[in-house]
Amino acid sequence: MTTHTLPIAAPVLPCCEPVVHGEIDAASATVLAQVFRALGDPTRLRLLSLIATQPDAQACVCDLTAAVGLKQPTVSHHMKQLVGAGLVVREQRGKWAYYRVREETLEVLRDALRPSAGEADISALHEGKSMR
Amino acid sequence: MTTHTLPIAAPVLPCCEPVVHGEIDAASATVLAQVFRALGDPTRLRLLSLIATQPDAQACVCDLTAAVGLKQPTVSHHMKQLVGAGLVVREQRGKWAYYRVREETLEVLRDALRPSAGEADISALHEGKSMR
DNA sequence: TCAATGTATCGACGTTTGTCAATATGTATG
């Protein structure tokens, strides 16, 4: 919703403040954690990689199912989580559901992991549908 | 162990290959996923942020416990996971255990999320003690 | 409208996770 500073690896302010200063507020931490958790599964990492490495940078469930060797409902389940985390976008074309990687989200994550603690615009993550 | 290419968001090779080409091998995906999963909890994100934002970029458990409002065993548990993921390093000084952020690991993650799909040196992640 | 096909949802299952109280380990200090 709002823009937050997320200093993961270096302080924004000079020094001398107590531990609590510069702390990520719990709300932002929750949102960011959801995205990282979506990446925290080998299958989902592979799915994301598969989509990204496609010639046209997109893939449908049938392709992915074959590639990761899991059943179709399982792949759909994982894709839903990736969409919910805003890491991927779904588009229905004919009978097929095509997925593309959302670069903006990857950028937010890279920013969050930056040593120089830039501005992490958490609001860019909210485009994924809220899950469960 | 070895150095792997991890093309999350863009293909390394020109095009025209089937879905399986450029796929992250399962082993690398597992290692990377462990690190992302460590970031996939709001409390651990806050802990990491707290450590990083300390004036001397380090913190002991007692400080962290007070800051996140959880019990000491819980914080120790989370710190163990962060160490296991290689996101943090533990150093015993006197009675206290001090934790510092491992910048190398953050860099590996940023690389993994890079659109231009650089070299993600997975081996840098193996310094964390294997857990469980 | 019916059949075929791609995808999503549901219900179930074993496993993993986050949290805590209780207890053990380790480190200084009297």
Next chain:
DNA sequence: CATACATATTGACAAACGTCGATACATTGA
């Protein structure tokens, strides 16, 4: 050695997760 204090480990519990078979929904084409 004994005591105090900081941290780690253990065991327990509820909640969340990954996976699947069965089934429902949606889109296309005959």
